[in-house]
Each structure stands twice: as C-alpha cells, then as structure tokens.
Amino acid sequence: MDTLQTLKARARANKRTIVFPEGNEPVIRDAAMALARDGLARPVLIGEAPDGELAALGIKTVDPQTSESLETYIDAFAAQRGMPAGAAKRIIAPPLGFAAAMVAAGDADGMVAGLSHPTEEVLMIAEMVIGLTEGVTAPSSFFLMEIPGYAGGEGGALVFADPAVNPDPDVEALAALAVVTAKSASDLFGWEPRVALLSFSTKGSADHSHVAKVVDATARAQAIAPNIAIDGELQVDAALVDAVARRKMDDPGKVAGRANILIFPDLDAANIGSKLVQRLCGAASHGPVLQGFAKPVSDLSRGATVEDVVGASLMVAARDGA
Amino acid sequence: MTDMAQDVTGIIAKVAKREPSDISPDTRIAEDLGIKSVGRVEIAAHIEDQLGINLGNFEIRKPKTVGEVIALVESKG
Numbered sequence: 001m002d003t004l005q006t007l008k009a010r011a012r013a014n015k016r017t018i019v020f021p022e023g024n025e026p027v028i029r030d031a032a033m034a035l036a037r038d039g040l041a042r043p044v045l046i047g048e049a050p051d052g053e054l055a056a057l058g059i060k061t062v063d064p065q066t067s068e069s070l071e072t073y074i075d076a077f078a079a080q081r082g083m084p085a086g087a088a089k090r091i092i093a094p095p096l097g098f099a100a101a102m103v104a105a106g107d108a109d110g111m112v113a114g115l116s117h118p119t120e121e122v123l124m125i126a127e128m129v130i131g132l133t134e135g136v137t138a139p140s141s142f143f144l145m146e147i148p149g150y151a152g153g154e155g156g157a158l159v160f161a162d163p164a165v166n167p168d169p170d171v172e173a174l175a176a177l178a179v180v181t182a183k184s185a186s187d188l189f190g191w192e193p194r195v196a197l198l199s200f201s202t203k204g205s206a207d208h209s210h211v212a213k214v215v216d217a218t219a220r221a222q223a224i225a226p227n228i229a230i231d232g233e234l235q236v237d238a239a240l241v242d243a244v245a246r247r248k249m250d251d252p253g254k255v256a257g258r259a260n261i262l263i264f265p266d267l268d269a270a271n272i273g274s275k276l277v278q279r280l281c282g283a284a285s286h287g288p289v290l291q292g293f294a295k296p297v298s299d300l301s302r303g304a305t306v307e308d309v310v311g312a313s314l315m316v317a318a319r320d321g322a
Numbered sequence: 323m324t325d326m327a328q329d330v331t332g333i334i335a336k337v338a339k340r341e342p343s344d345i346s347p348d349t350r351i352a353e354d355l356g357i358k359s360v361g362r363v364e365i366a367a368h369i370e371d372q373l374g375i376n377l378g379n380f381e382i383r384k385p386k387t388v389g390e391v392i393a394l395v396e397s398k399g
Binding site for chain 1: 366
C-alpha cells in the first residue's frame with residue numbers, strides 16, 4: 001500500500017472532524033465535499049450557510065458571529081491568557097481564531113488553513129490558541145519524500161525536517177524537532193522511527209561549533225525519548241548507506257545506514273536538501289506538514305488546488321491521537 | 323511621555339510580564355523583552371481593546387522597539 005492509500009485508510013478509520021476557517025472559498029468547499037464523499041473526514045466550514053450539495057453530504061457550516069460558542073471560546077481564551085474579553089475577542093472572533101478555538105475546545109479534531117492567510121499567521125494563531133505539544137518550544141515542519149527507485153528509508157520514502165519553519169534551531173529546538181518528527185512519522189504513517197541528526201561530521205570526524213550543536217542535540221533527544229532510535233552526528237551517506245555506516249563506525253546501531261527520518265541542522269540544509277532530492281531524483285515531496293501543536297494543524301499554500309487541500313487534510317485526518 | 327505612549331508602554335509591559343518602569347522607548351521588543359510573534363498579536367489585541375486602534379497582525383510584526391510601536395499607534399490615533 002502506498003503512502004496515500006495508507007493515509008486514506010487511517011483517515012477513514014479515524015473519522016476526524018476537521019475545521020476549515022476559509023470555508024467560503026470554492027476550493028475549500030470542493031475539497032470538503034470530496035473528503036465527506038469519500039468518508040475521509042467530517043468537515044466543518046467556517047462561513048456562510050451551506051448550499052444544498054454541502055448540506056446533503058452532512059457538511060456543517062458555522063458563522064462565528066452568530067455561533068452560541070463564540071462567547072464560551074472568548075471567555076476560555078481570555079482566562080487562559082489573562083487578558084480582557086475585549087482583547088480576546090479580537091483574536092477569537094475572526095474565522096482563523098474561531099476555528100483554532102474549536103480545536104482547542106475539542107469541538108474539532110484539527111484545522112486546515114492558509115488559502116487566504118499567510119503561513120506565519122496560521123502558525124501564530126495556532127500556537128497561541130491551540131498551543132504546543134509538551135516539551136516543544138516552537139512549531140516545525142517536515143516533508144515526506146517519495147523517491148523513485150530508492151530501496152532504503154521506509155519503502156523508498158524518507159522524512160526530512162525542518163524545511164520550512166525554523167531558520168536556525170538551537171540545541172533544545174533541534175532535539176525537540178527530532179523527537180516530534182519521530183512521533184509524527186509514527187502517528188501518521190505507522191513507521192517505527194529511525195532518526196538521524198545530520199552534520200558534515202560522523203561521530204567526531206570533524207571538530208566545529210556546528211558539529212557540537214548536533215552532538216548536543218542528539219544527546220538531548222536521546223534523553224527526552226530513550227525508547228526512540230535516535231543517533232547523530234551523522235553525515236547523510238552514513239545515515240542512509242549501510243556500507244558507508246560500517247566503514248565509518250565500529251557499531252552502526254539501529255539508525256546509521258538505515259535511517260528513515262533525516263533531521264537537518266538548520267532550515268538552509270533541510271530546504272536545499274529537499275529540493276535537490278525533488279529535482280534531481282524526481283521525488284514526490286508532500287508537505288511541508290506542520291507539527292508540534294497540541295492538536296493537528298495543516299497549512300495550505302495560497303495557490304492550493306482541491307487535491308492539495310485534500311492531501312493537507314489527510315495529514316490531519318490520518319494522525320493517531322488527534 | 324504622552325498618555326497614549328504611557329498606555330502602549332503599559333500594555334507591552336503587561337504582555338512581557340515586566341514593570342512599565344523597566345521599559346523605555348529604546349527597549350527592543352524581541353531581544354530585550356523576549357516577545358515572540360504571538361506576543362505581538364496579544365499586544366495588538368490589547369491596543370484595540372483598550373485604545374480602540376486597530377493594528378493588523380502583520381503591522382504589529384514590524385516595530386523593533388517600544389518607541390516604534392508607540393509611533394505606529396500614534397500615527398493611527
């Protein structure tokens with residue numbers, strides 16, 4: 001079963017309620033109908049009342065201004081942030097804040113947004129209203145790379161993190177990125193994670209402050225998640241190629257030579273590496289998928305198609321523990 | 323300092339969990355007060371609630387210092 005089919009099977013079993021704050025957009029409405037028709041999720045649209053076709057598929061719409069829940073969400077957010085209700089209303093009453101508040105309150109399992117909001121605004125509101133997973137200090141992202149002709153990783157697929165959000169993670173952020181990406185791959189794809197923290201050095205072959213950051217982050221990640229296979233610092237060939245790992249290391253362990261998750265030391269490396277693999281190997285890259293929030297959130301590009309919205313929704317709908 | 327400047331300084335101090343007396347117009351929002359982008363959205367929400375001046379979530383990202391926030395608010399007041 002390929003990744004898309006795996007995600008769809010998981011989504012159908014989960015039947016998550018997904019809220020779309022840009023529910024008046026035709027692309028979102030068409031994607032919601034596709035999701036409902038295929039039994040992949042229960043979409044809720046923030047926007048105007050549904051037309052006959054939406055209603056026939058059981059798709060709900062909510063107008064924040066007339067919703068009975070608005071005051072409840074505002075009061076809960078005001079209490080949580082210690083701010084006056086008037087200030088809280090400014091954040092919660094608009095569609096993006098209201099959708100995030102629905103997720104925070106448990107009235108939806110996850111949110112898909114970004115068609116008419118910049119990524120940074122989606123990140124800000126999600127972090128503020130939904131919050132972050134315990135131990136995570138900033139949201140992050142990953143690409144799922146499906147590489148034609150590649151036999152390694154997980155059936156020819158690899159996860160690359162973080163190609164889109166944090167330009168220069170420090171030791172704590174890099175360690176948290178390793179752990180949260182492992183959890184994402186496990187929750188979404190059912191993988192047993194083998195996480196390599198990448199560097200230009202393998203186990204002390206070079207001495208530099210950039211190497212020290214990866215060494216320290218590896219130790220921190222291993223301490224946070226002792227049950228996950230995490231290793232570093234590794235060059236990418238030592239992480240992926242068994243023969244290289246054996247040549248460079250006495251004991252390659254569970255990760256070196258057969259990693260399925262690559263943690264790049266910064267956004268430059270992750271972004272460049274992802275695009276090289278995409279362009280030179282013809283890999284299909286899915287994402288960037290957001291992670292690190294207390295509940296699942298997917299971002300859309302401004303030019304997202306119906307298929308893109310369905311794909312981003314699957315990343316919410318297929319996740320375990322939503 | 324104008325009344326509006328005092329109000330804005332008080333709002334920023336509250337979000338940063340500092341005393342207003344610790345903050346001057348030269349105080350830097352990110353480096354000195356540790357306010358991230360979400361904190362800036364909170365500042366904008368308080369300014370709209372308290373002073374009735376609407377700042378967009380992206381407008382409030384631009385100022386680097388407390389003085390620049392005050393100038394932004396005064397330009398709209």
